[in-house]
Amino acid sequence: MGNFLAMAQQSGQQQGNPIIGFLPLILLVVIFYFFIIMPQGKKRKQHQEMLSSLQKGERVLTTGGIIGTVVGVDDEKVVIKVGDGTKLEIAKGFISQKLQRI
Numbered sequence: 001m002g003n004f005l006a007m008a009q010q011s012g013q014q015q016g017n018p019i020i021g022f023l024p025l026i027l028l029v030v031i032f033y034f035f036i037i038m039p040q041g042k043k044r045k046q047h048q049e050m051l052s053s054l055q056k057g058e059r060v061l062t063t064g065g066i067i068g069t070v071v072g073v074d075d076e077k078v079v080i081k082v083g084d085g086t087k088l089e090i091a092k093g094f095i096s097q098k099l100q101r102i
Contacts, residue, residue, distance in 0.1 A: 051092050054078060059099040062090055067099065 054060070058070045060080060068080030068088065077089050 050098060051095060054092075054095065054098075060095050061097050061099055063094045063096045066090075 054070055054073050056070050056073065059067065060070055060078070061067050062080075066080070066082060066088065068082040070078055071081045071087060072079035074092075076092055078092050078095055079087055079089050081087050
């Protein structure tokens with residue numbers, strides 16, 4: 001009976017603070033937030049600002065690799081003119097970047 005009480009006291013002392021057990025998990029979440037989630041949110045915000053500032057005459061690159069000049073901008077789509085004068089309607093979200101004017 002004395003051994004049982006000694007074992008129970010030892011196990012009670014070893015339990016400690018339960019937050020220390022979750023500390024590695026909390027640290028992992030914080031690292032993911034600062035190195036993955038926060039930069040993606042910043043990049044998404046910059047892309048939205050670029051899309052909202054599109055104007056006629058700007059050269060753009062689409063995610064499909066098409067380069068053209070903006071001839072019309074709408075809330076949901078952009079009309080671009082490609083090399084031979086062909087006009088294409090593209091969903092605004094598929095414009096990946098603005099290009100430098102030549």
